[in-house]
Amino acid sequence: MQGQYIKFGKNLVTTEEFLAEGHTFCTGCGEALALRLACKALGRNVIIANATGCTEVCTSPLPVTSWRVPWIHTLFENTAATISGIEAGLKILMKKGTIPERDIKCVAVAGDGGTSDIGIQALSGALERNHDFLYLCFDNEAYMNTGIQRSSATPYGASTTTAPAGKLSIGQTTWKKNLPEIAVAHNIPYVATACPSYPFDLMNKVKKGGDIKGPAYVHIFSPCPTGWRHDTDLAIEIGRLAVETGIFPLYEVENGRYKLNVDRPKLKPVEEYLKTQGRFRHLLDEEIERIQEHVNEEYAKLKAKVAHSTT
Amino acid sequence: MSKRIGLEASHAAAEAARMADVDVIAAYPITPQTHIPERLAEMVANGELNAAYIPVESEHSAMSTCVGAAAVGARTFTATAGPGLEYMHNVLYVASAMRLPVIMTVANRALSAPLSIWGDHSDAMSVRDTGWIQVFCQNSQEAFDMTLWAFRVGEDAGVLLPVMVHFDGFHLTHVTEPVILPEQEEVDKFLPKFHYPFALDPDKPMTLGAYAPPDIYSEAKIAQEVALRKSKDVVIKGFEEFKNIFGRCYHAVEPYGMQEAKTLLLTMGSFSETAKVVIDERTNRGESIGLINLRLWRPFPFKELRQAVKGAETLIVFDRCISFGGPGGPVHSEIKSALYNMPRRPKVVSFVGGLGGRDVSMKDFEHVIDRGREIAENGSKGLYETVGIRGKVTDIRG
Structure with missing residues (x-):
């Protein structure tokens, strides 16, 4: 199955840029890098619908644009519905002969708030209706564009402006909502997690998600120096640590079958990841221990699904 | 030869959408609008209408889906009522400001609370500032006529604005009245094919819906205001053309x-x-x-x-x-x-x-x-x- 997809690797990535320079992403932004790579993987025959958020704001201030591919933004919460209309519109116009038949990839782009909170209804509807589209969630684990407010994708223990750490609080007191699993529950053909620290893996997944007929969901871990309070040269390292500690495992679910893309025999302690970021600085050993236990448990569940998929 | 048959306003509007050969319908069921999407879904299922019928999960997504479909150049139709119109309120502004001629029939319904599925004009009044063209119908014949007319006006190259066609919930949506249906040829004469000049197309990449800093926003909104006011000429011209082809005569007042x-x-x-x-x-x-x-x-x-x-x-x-x-x-x-x-x-x-x-x-x-x-x-x-x-x-x- 995988053989039919072009594999990206060294010297196998186009030098063409679809996201033009001059955008206003913060220095060291993991999302900007991931977006640029995703666009390269998709090529020029795409239409992108973008939710309100960092990506939208950093790329489209009138009268200029960073987009060299057709791009539309309407609102925050409705990107999956907008792309549904684009996909259905193109399909029927081709069927009726109004526009020529061709392969145009319909891609929705949103952040974690636009996906796991305000946009989840539209996303669930679009996945369930089986539109042929790819949904890319760039997860920087809070509402970064509006100033680091917590979302349901914010990890346990992180300090944000609306769930700040204080004398009586550790910050976020709930576990991160598992969006890839919610996507899997829609029985769609393809779900994957990706991280720009693993650029070829990310590009291959985006390409695969775009090529597959039917809905595909790729959840992209996007380190945010501004919101996570880490040095601007650390996005790649932090992304790698998230994977190596098991906090953000890289996996794919193709037609319900799980596959781990980076499987380390032994996970690094979560502390190595947590200590790189100011948002976790207040955590005491016992909280770090709780996080470690949770990660171990979730990782074991994932491994069990992978094991089940190979039997 | 046109034919005279018994139709409720809901089915009359659905007939108009069919004769307009709509490409995309995205709708969410809400009383008293339900007969409109039901009839359209039936037409698509029976092959009477070559369109994509998208049974969306909410009115918010209905209008968002219509916005997406219109942005690739599809002739787009939806219908709603009362609370449904309120739920899509945010997106109504987007459709008009982005100059996407979505056509929507509204089976006018009261707003909660207390819950009421029956008619009044609270819904229509609450959206009067959303930048849509809005017309009201007195009977089923007008539900057909105004829906057809809405496509002609909204999609006009000099207008490109969404249009809401209002008819009272139950008093019209569920009452069968005689309606004269025209011949397809007459409809085709009245309503040209839709050509959207700003359609999303990989061969001509365009950025739609960019954000406006304070030094541009006001100009954008005034341009929209001028466009809506200017559309009145086409509104009137549309009534005249309608009369010339179908014989029935309508006026703004x-x-x-x-x-x-x-x-x-x-x-x-x-x-x-x-x-x-x-x-x-x-x-x-x-x-x-x-x-x-x-x-x-x-x-x-x-x-x-x-x-x-x-x-x-x-x-x-x-x-x-x-x-x-x-x-x-x-x-x-x-x-x-x-x-x-x-x-x-x-x-x-x-x-x-x-x-x-x-x-x-x-x-x-x-x-x-x-x-x-x-x-x-x-x-x-x-x-x-x-x-x-x-x-x-x-x-x-x-």
């Missing part, structure tokens, strides 16, 4: 009854037909009375309205919506404001009734006319009066 009557009653939607019976009886008795059926709500027909009321002494406006804490019925307020600077203008009296499907009978219209004249002559303690409310109603004072 439709006077009825005695010319230059001293007392005028103004209504919108299905109320106008009931009111006409009362007006007929009274004019037969020699009373100086007439009716104004206000068809076009946005862009507001200032010139036509001023012309229609210029000889009148009293203008009684009957609203089907409360503007809570405001100056009276919303239609009445706008009309008062439209006439305020006229050197000679009628006294404007406001009544509110027919809320949440409450029937307004001929007797109620008799009361409104008689009491309206009394108020015009002697004044009233309240800002407006209500119709058919049980028990004593306290004066609604400013």
